[in-house]
Amino acid sequence: MGYILNQKYFSIKYSFYSYEDITFGNLDNPNLFARIGDKITGTFHVLGYSYGVPVFSLEGIKNVLIVLVVIIFIYCCCNIIKNCKDYSSIQLNAVIFVISSILFNLFIFILTDNFVARYFVPVIIWIIIVFAAYLNRKAELLWEKIVKLGIGVVLAFYMFIACMHTVQWVETIKANDHRMEAIAFLKGNNYSFGYSTYWNGNIVTALTNEEVELANILSPETMDYYMWNTNKEYYVEGYHSRKCFIILTSDEVEQYAECPVILGGNIVY
Known part of the structure; x- marks a missing residue:
């Protein structure tokens, strides 16, 4: 039963290790x-x-x-x-x-x-x-x-x-207190889809019960997808057509301050 659920349902929708x-x-x-x-x-x-x-x-x-x-x-x-x-x-x-x-x-x-x-x-x-x-x-x-x-x-x-x-x-x-403030801002301004590095992306998606969906990226410098443990639909072209965002920690902003995403983006929070 576990094998069937893993291989025939969850592995189709989410990206994670499978038996193969x-x-x-x-x-x-x-x-x-x-x-x-x-x-x-x-x-x-x-x-x-x-x-x-x-x-x-x-x-x-x-x-x-x-x-x-x-x-x-x-x-x-x-x-x-x-x-x-x-x-x-x-x-x-x-x-x-x-x-x-x-x-x-x-x-x-x-x-x-x-x-x-x-x-x-x-x-x-x-x-x-x-x-x-x-x-x-x-x-x-x-x-x-x-x-x-x-x-x-x-x-x-x-x-x-x-x-x-x-x-x-x-x-x-109180590991998620700082995230809850950002989540309140996102919800209040109708942001429902964006990008983030792994440890922010999955946590925010879970804390909002998928009201705010975050696709994972390896880094804002490359914007390469990191699909681990996320819904595969997030990475399909055309999945989201409204305004989107990228959410980063202050350390990430400092580390990648010169990358195009940060230089060309608008800081809203």
Whole structure:
């Protein structure tokens, strides 16, 4: 189903990697062990690991919990396999599916050049099944009950800290405040289509629910299209016939101050 949706619908409308774009990489560059390490550390980043943060901080505590979660996951997998007779066939099949999916995706990502840490998200999210299966098993011995209680506490604390960190980041960073002012101006002056570099283009399009559509360009100097993750229709001649604009950051304006687009354009905001 995922393949059909990806290949037969989304890839027709949007530009992104499809299954045909996956290629085997050169295992010597970087070397095989570096590739393996890179993919394994990618799982930590998916879970929220942050580097360069103080140990005694919210992010630092979260990092410690992430390491514990990975250790707990490995322990739960080993325990379930060892005591497979204590689990139902549905639970075992689900756990085998999760483990197989993680190993298969690791194998593919190691051999190919198409890896980004977030690609692990659809697989890693299924580790919840492993935790649920383990915690659902009735513990007979006292030490087993203590271990289960400890695992439950760690997982709950990790989820709480991760949520708190996300809330803290959203409330303090306010990453899109400066964009919202520009968006209000564009809407108020009936600008609905324009051009921008990637990290502004897609974000503004998403924030406005496509009321303001931005086609991506590599730079204002060349105005070459960068179609990644955008609607292919934006780049079709005649798609938009009304007034359009180019939106740039102050750094981009300074960097490309001498290019024709900036020299010949009218500054409206």
